[in-house]
Amino acid sequence: MDIKTPNFQTSAICGLFCSSCMIYLATQKNDMIKLQYFAEKLNTSVDQVRCNGCRSDVLTTYCKNCYMKKCSSEKKVSFCSECDEYPCNYLIEFQKQMPHRVELFDSLSRIKEVGWEQWFRENEERVTCTQCHQICSWYETICSKCGNTPSSPFVADHIDILNIKKVRN
Ligand code: SF4
Numbered sequence: 001m002d003i004k005t006p007n008f009q010t011s012a013i014c015g016l017f018c019s020s021c022m023i024y025l026a027t028q029k030n031d032m033i034k035l036q037y038f039a040e041k042l043n044t045s046v047d048q049v050r051c052n053g054c055r056s057d058v059l060t061t062y063c064k065n066c067y068m069k070k071c072s073s074e075k076k077v078s079f080c081s082e083c084d085e086y087p088c089n090y091l092i093e094f095q096k097q098m099p100h101r102v103e104l105f106d107s108l109s110r111i112k113e114v115g116w117e118q119w120f121r122e123n124e125e126r127v128t129c130t131q132c133h134q135i136c137s138w139y140e141t142i143c144s145k146c147g148n149t150p151s152s153p154f155v156a157d158h159i160d161i162l163n164i165k166k167v168r169n
């Protein structure tokens with residue numbers, strides 16, 4: 001299995017795993033069809049939609065204005081789970097808004113328990129296709145490379161809620 005070195009840039013402050021974000025994956029592949037799709041969805045341009053992860057300099061418009069990013073910087077914490085106010089109401093509401101955030105609090109607890117690098121490795125396995133080992137996006141219920149379904153352990157655990165609010169993968 002192609003498990004890469006843990007990447008802090010894609011380890012989001014809020015506990016999301018940016019390496020399996022649809023926008024991140026489309027950016028890495030320079031997939032113009034998907035970038036155009038997300039640009040239209042977020043009412044912005046393709047250049048403004050590209051993203052290399054939460055802690056990178058290339059951020060999609062939506063995540064550029066992230067409340068957690070600003071707040072964590074003021075509180076001088078690297079992850080929300082290090083904050084005295086964790087879990088704050090903002091984070092609780094944020095988690096409820098989208099199906100792919102279903103493991104947000106589990107992630108933050110795990111980061112606190114074992115550190116972000118170990119959490120990163122575990123998460124990478126959770127979103128990797130069990131058949132061809134491609135990293136799949138949260139909403140890629142069927143692996144786009146080999147057709148395996150459910151594509152990954154993450155998808156297998158949450159396929160019902162992911163299908164309810166299907167976002168292009
Ligand atoms: S768009 Fe947001 S969630 Fe997706 S990779 Fe960028 S910072 Fe992470």
Ligand code: SF4
Nearest residue numbers: 071072080083086088
């Ligand atoms: S107040 Fe909330 S959003 Fe801000 S760092 Fe703490 S947990 Fe994160």
Ligand SMILES: [Zn+2]
Nearest residue numbers: 129132143146
């Ligand atoms: Zn596959």
